[in-house]
């Protein structure tokens with residue numbers, strides 16, 4: 001007999017209350033039903049991750065579950081989302097987690113969402129360019145964006161799937177076709193380029209990377225990734241040798257990871273970190289925070305190209321302002337011309353993929 005029968009009774013009550021229903025809840029949430037935890041209706045954003053069981057998707061799911069701005073987290077994938085959902089849902093943070101598996105559950109995954117983050121698609125292997133992913137990922141992004149247009153046309157979309165320079169124009173065309181396109185709500189995620197640039201520059205300056213801010217403009221592939229080292233904060237005068245070495249490393253940061261992973265994929269952890277940072281900025285903007293500035297690949301009039309990555313201001317309606325490039329060095333002006341040529345072809349490829357389909 002327990003020395004304190006009252007405490008023993010209370011404990012028994014708590015443990016029967018906790019264990020079996022928790023398991024039932026995980027199961028029920030997979031049927032798209034209301035999760036018990038949702039009944040309080042905590043204020044916050046409803047976020048879906050499409051491709052949640054992948055290399056990026058899993059750590060990103062964890063990071064979004066940790067974000068206090070998220071009240072409901074929908075994890076969708078065509079494989080393995082039940083396991084990721086069960087795992088992440090046990091974290092004792094505020095967001096309610098629901099899982100969705102396979103195409104028949106895509107609409108339930110998307111309905112009511114404020115923010116949709118898309119890291120679905122195949123990653124590179126050594127020797128491949130991001131453009132080599134086009135054949136498979138173009139179709140995946142099209143299907144997912146058709147779902148967004150139908151089920152949550154007002155959601156902000158953070159598109160991660162490569163090649164970003166082409167998948168963003170594809171998404172725009174899908175939304176135009178559906179009559180839901182709003183350039184303020186479609187953002188290609190290029191935050192990893194900024195994250196890398198800050199880190200590599202901080203190494204040279206010998207300071208904490210969190211104190212560094214390098215705008216990275218253009219696009220998200222090779223020479224289209226254009227770090228504006230002349231605008232680095234805190235300001236610093238690099239030698240030409242430093243500029244060329246840093247630019248090369250930032251442009252090839254993705255390849256550095258692909259080669260180091262030797263066939264096991266591309267950047268996942270640093271990308272999840274970057275995506276979580278960008279999603280947080282989007283939600284802060286939506287909440288009405290002032291002065292939220294990030295770089296992203298968006299519909300733009302900063303150059304003659306219809307899409308371009310640059311600093312943008314995020315606000316209550318998503319993309320509130322595309323910032324001008326500011327003064328460029330001679331080195332950056334030359335880089336910009338080369339970047340624009342490649343970007344024009346990548347954008348055209350995405351637009352024609354939908355218009356000729």
Ligand SMILES: NC(=O)c1ccc[n+]([C@@H]2O[C@H](COP(=O)([O-])OP(=O)(O)OC[C@H]3O[C@@H](n4cnc5c(N)ncnc54)[C@H](O)[C@@H]3O)[C@@H](O)[C@H]2O)c1
Nearest residue numbers: 051053054055056078119120121122123160161162192271
């Ligand atoms: N924007 C960037 O900076 C950046 C950085 C890194 C990677 N990426 C890109 O992100 C993508 C994902 O990379 P990863 O390493 O996570 O790949 P991964 O293969 O580990 O994961 C991709 C996930 O997408 C899922 N998926 C495939 N088709 C789907 C569909 N139709 N609907 C929903 N989910 C689907 C897969 O099941 C898998 O779980 C790649 O295209 C990669 O090139 C972009």
Ligand SMILES: O=C(O)C[C@H](O)C(=O)O
Nearest residue numbers: 124162253254255266267
């Ligand atoms: O390099 C890749 O293929 C993935 C991603 O675009 C990256 O920059 O790490």
